[in-house]
Amino acid sequence: MVIVIFGLVGSGKSTVAQALSEKLNGEVFNSDVVRKEMAGLKPFESAKSDFTQGIYTQEFTDKVYEELAKRAIETVKKGKIAILDATFKSKNYRTLLRKLCSEKNIPVKFFYLDVPEEEIKKRLEKREKEKTVSDADFNIYLKMKNSFDPIENDVIMIDGTATPERVAEIILKKLKEAKDVQ
Numbered sequence: 001m002v003i004v005i006f007g008l009v010g011s012g013k014s015t016v017a018q019a020l021s022e023k024l025n026g027e028v029f030n031s032d033v034v035r036k037e038m039a040g041l042k043p044f045e046s047a048k049s050d051f052t053q054g055i056y057t058q059e060f061t062d063k064v065y066e067e068l069a070k071r072a073i074e075t076v077k078k079g080k081i082a083i084l085d086a087t088f089k090s091k092n093y094r095t096l097l098r099k100l101c102s103e104k105n106i107p108v109k110f111f112y113l114d115v116p117e118e119e120i121k122k123r124l125e126k127r128e129k130e131k132t133v134s135d136a137d138f139n140i141y142l143k144m145k146n147s148f149d150p151i152e153n154d155v156i157m158i159d160g161t162a163t164p165e166r167v168a169e170i171i172l173k174k175l176k177e178a179k180d181v182q
Helices: 013-024 031-038 058-077 091-103 117-128 138-147 164-177
Strands: 002-006 027-030 082-085 108-114 156-159
Touching: 002 013, 002 058, 002 091, 002 164, 013 027, 013 082, 013 164, 027 031, 027 058, 031 058, 058 082, 058 091, 091 108, 108 164, 117 138, 156 164
Parallel strands: 002 082, 002 108, 027 082, 108 156
Antiparallel strands: none
């Protein structure tokens, strides 16, 4: 199974994905880490640039999402759960993953972390003081928010304001209710 934890910058994707992986013994693929790996950078090396510049161009981002899908499918083929941690702001990326998983008969579930803007602003201000793999800040959040494609009906909306452990428990409960995991 492939589980996608997605949402806007600062919504808690990485911490929730990590907490969920500990509960499911899944393997997490973070788009920031994969992007920097593909660009020959270290995970914590800054690559800050404008919203669609540098390693954040459309062309490079397309390759990153293709690589995320490839790694997820390879992981599931090995008998593990793959957890993708990325914004998936484009419907095209969500559609691509659904298509590739469907071709391999791999179930995929999308969980969108919904967090109020004020909370995101607080989180991003705190993040700026820490060393993280993400290069995004509140200005990137605002630009991304305005270009985020509408969310499909099969996406499960999750309140992302609780602790990462609590959000992971909620996601796990939803997966169990749907009989996707034991």
